[in-house]
Amino acid sequence: MKLYDCLIAPNPRRVRIFLDEKGIEVETQEIDILVGENLKPDFLAVNPRGIVPVLELDDGTRIDEAAAIWRYFEETQPDPPLMGRDAREKALVESWERRADQDGMLSARDFVRNQVPVFVMRGHPGRATDPQIPDLIERGKNGMRAFHDLLETQLETSEFVACDRFSVADITALCAVDLGILGEFPGLDGYPAIRRWHDAVHARPSVEDWITNIQTALAGLPGSP
């Protein structure tokens, strides 16, 4: 079994946190998206969509999308449950996870991908055909603001994002909030409940210091100071 990973990409991070919470170790192969390794023939043969993460099973089956990789391990190793325990809780976890993905991750992706020079002509992940669209910076920030407002209201009365315990909804929300911070979204001022939750979740052993990983990777690029 092997995980095609990328230390600085937000979606493989969702899988790494999940595996660590479960106590599962998987061999990894690093794919460097900053230099476009994900768009080269070797990786496109693994995943024609050109994106990470991908889990390769021992029988050769390849599964991409963080949520699909979670599903595999939630079924093969149910404890601790990270995707809900009964029908209602599973549905709430799925609802909040999709909210965090659609409203949080995709909004943050819009304003990061469409402004940083390394993604010129790569405005959409996995393709080299899409010019950056500057208007998506503002639209992404509108979306991120709406997501923060929704999350703040929820975290005012709930310890975690979807229910009374840590779940994949917390993982995606955390990765979205951190991607926003990286993209110089105004930050967590005015969001005390998100800040309380963010500090608590960051203190979990499964949560690496991702922003430092990125700063290190960016400093190593040609042309960096």
Place this chain on the structure above:
Amino acid sequence: MKLYDCLIAPNPRRVRIFLDEKGIEVETQEIDILVGENLKPDFLAVNPRGIVPVLELDDGTRIDEAAAIWRYFEETQPDPPLMGRDAREKALVESWERRADQDGMLSARDFVRNQVPVFVMRGHPGRATDPQIPDLIERGKNGMRAFHDLLETQLETSEFVACDRFSVADITALCAVDLGILGEFPGLDGYPAIRRWHDAVHARPSVEDWITNIQTALAGLPGSP
């Protein structure tokens, strides 16, 4: 229990097909997105995200996102299974469902939402703050083309999208392909495997004639011929 529905919107359609495949009947309340009923206070009190579908349970719990509503019913009424049977199959269904959602539905949404007059200032679902971005029409079509290429390759050797039986991956892929047809995406010429699958899936009793529903709704709008 009640489902906040919208006959012409692609995401509630994902839930209707699923419920029909399961043989489940749920009371519905129609929310007309064409006249912006989803952005009015009554509905925002139900879902602050301003989007359908939403399932309201008898205890008042509200669940939004089609996939979360599926999850609730897959757990409470497992037969027939529409989200996979074992760990590997469940992961493959989740992977293909997310592919169809991210690459298909969101690409089609980009090129429909950002060009039709009814969605001026509603370039993003659930908000009235986002001007249409004409550059997203081309980006959406790039994405849809990539999704069709991926789906064609898969359906050349597989009867259904994710495995050897109908699943939620077929539902989302169907809704994406039909939204593309509605948005005058070039169609299925050059995609014989998609066409074979599309004809077969459309023949299922669960699949309503959605494009006719839309044409009827559009003809009823003020200013229509």
